[in-house]
Amino acid sequence: MPALPNSHEALLRNREYLRGRLAVLGPLDIAVVPALAESGLVMTEHYGLWERLQNLAGWAVAFGYDDPALTPAAADTIVVFLPKARAELALRLELARWLAANGARLILVGEKKEGIAGAVKQLKAMAPAAVKLDSARHCQVWQADDLQPAETFDVHQWxxxxxxxxxxxxxxxxxxxxxxxxxxxxxxxxxxxxxxxxxxxxxxxxxxxxxxxxxxxxxxxxxxxxxxxxxxxxxxxxxxxxxxxxxxxxxxxxxxxxxxxxxxxxxxxxxxxxxxxxxxxxxxxxxxxxxxxxxxxxxxxxxxxxxxxxxxxxxxxxxxxxxxxxxxxxxxxxxxxxxxxxxxxxxx
The missing domain is CATH 3.40.50.150 (Vaccinia Virus protein VP39)
Structure with a gap:
């Protein structure tokens, strides 16, 4: 398998922290998805990646933030990859809260050059008890447990x-x-x-x-x-x-x-x-x-x-x-x- 982006490799180093029903938001390389679990939900905003994800057995695939495949309280662990536009992180984190079942865990991962340090401040504003799991490949992996679920999510309200x-x-x-x-x-x-x-x-x-x-x-x-x-x-x-x-x-x-x-x-x-x-x-x-x-x-x-x-x-x-x-x-x-x-x- 060709080399994955650094953030994906860093997540794979910490896959033991993934539990229960899994949702993955914003992967850059779809090869990471089946390496994380046999089934789950994956969301991408890129239509070409969405097309290629259709070939993954066991995975529900969503194109963007308004796809009907996204349903509330559907995940026990939500992985959030850092988006290239910092403004989008708030949107992605809010979607994660809506997908979260009671007691869900959020994993945030991103590269230093992508701005993970600033992203952690946004994460801690939402989940003050978030902890760093790992620093590897110029990336950081953070975990927030007992995520507070969001009652509603509608991208059109943004x-x-x-x-x-x-x-x-x-x-x-x-x-x-x-x-x-x-x-x-x-x-x-x-x-x-x-x-x-x-x-x-x-x-x-x-x-x-x-x-x-x-x-x-x-x-x-x-x-x-x-x-x-x-x-x-x-x-x-x-x-x-x-x-x-x-x-x-x-x-x-x-x-x-x-x-x-x-x-x-x-x-x-x-x-x-x-x-x-x-x-x-x-x-x-x-x-x-x-x-x-x-x-x-x-x-x-x-x-x-x-x-x-x-x-x-x-x-x-x-x-x-x-x-x-x-x-x-x-x-x-x-x-x-x-x-x-x-x-x-x-x-x-």
């Missing part, structure tokens, strides 16, 4: 609403802990939106890849309406559960249309689009990782109509121009500065 104002179009966007750029319009997306005003899209169906909270699809439809144009639905897809929840909520509040789909890459998308838009992520955890975008560029041509346009914004230092040219067709820069570039390419 939604926060933030105003977006760009090009005279104003609306509210939903945010949840752990979602990219929650609460503000990031500079790259703003540049992409401005390019849509300066260089309008061809009429036809639109796809927003890695849609996040649904900002691009919402803005585009409201902008088209404000200019007396017919607004085509903008479908969105994202690999993360919180993003899917937020995008659907943003669309609903703004009264715009389009299907929001959970998908790892383009695997769940059928049909072709006149335009595909994206401000794709380039981080996995705390390291740069462009593999998802590279895979997207290899596949997206099959989902573009002949002559259809890919319009993508990214940090200017990322090596996307040659990939776009190779996989889509002639590419040009339509907006940019030292930090961000908007590329446009049309399918051959």
């Amino acid at each position: 939604l926060e609403w933030h105003p977006v104002d760009c090009g005279g179009i104003r609306f509210e966007v939903a945010g949840l802990p752990g979602i990219f750029s929650a609460g503000e319009l990031d500079t790259g997306t703003a540049m992409l939106l401005e390019s849509l005003a300066d260089y309008p899209l061809t009429q036809g169906p639109v796809l927003d890849f890695a849609c996040g909270a649904g900002v691009i699809g919402t803005w585009l439809q409201l902008y088209q309406r404000s200019n007396g144009q017919s607004a085509a639905p903008v479908d969105g897809l994202d690999v993360q559960s919180q993003a899917v929840i937020c995008a659907r909520s943003t669309y609903q509040r703004a009264q715009v249309s389009g299907a929001i789909t959970a998908s790892d890459g383009l695997s769940r998308i059928e049909g072709k689009y006149a335009s595909v838009l994206s401000n794709p992520p380039f981080h996995t955890g705390i390291r740069t990782d462009t593999s998802m975008t590279e895979q997207f560029l290899q596949q997206v041509k099959e989902h573009l109509e002949p002559g259809g346009e890919l319009r993508l914004v990214a940090n200017s230092f990322l090596p996307y121009e040659e990939l776009i040219r190779r996989h889509i067709g002639p590419v040009k820069v339509i907006a940019g500065d030292r930090r961000f570039t908007v590329w446009s390419a049309r399918r051959h």
Whole structure:
């Protein structure tokens, strides 16, 4: 078996502290799951990991914080892996309390570079008697017994609403802990939106890849309406559960249309689009990782109509121009500065 992340190895060193019905929240590598127990509940926010977890016999699998597989008082031990966004830890700990049976045990594990020291302060605020079990592989493993169960849990109650104002179009966007750029319009997306005003899209169906909270699809439809144009639905897809929840909520509040789909890459998308838009992520955890975008560029041509346009914004230092040219067709820069570039390419 390939080497597991350090936090997973640290947990395996302490598996004797796992007892009764087990719930595992947020593993980065699913290989750790069957090594912990023969059965249990595992939750991941990543759709690709959720798909692969379906192959595990004996385990109930949940995609994100609103999956019906999550039920109250269902676990005697809850393992919480430290999420990459600190704000999400409070959400994950509250879910753990709701999953906890009477007398349940919580195990928190994470790497020092991920911020486990600060996370322990959050844990102790909830469970003052928490104790450190182990320090290994630059990680810490903490245990809190007799977890106080939560009576209710509804991720939609954690939604926060933030105003977006760009090009005279104003609306509210939903945010949840752990979602990219929650609460503000990031500079790259703003540049992409401005390019849509300066260089309008061809009429036809639109796809927003890695849609996040649904900002691009919402803005585009409201902008088209404000200019007396017919607004085509903008479908969105994202690999993360919180993003899917937020995008659907943003669309609903703004009264715009389009299907929001959970998908790892383009695997769940059928049909072709006149335009595909994206401000794709380039981080996995705390390291740069462009593999998802590279895979997207290899596949997206099959989902573009002949002559259809890919319009993508990214940090200017990322090596996307040659990939776009190779996989889509002639590419040009339509907006940019030292930090961000908007590329446009049309399918051959």
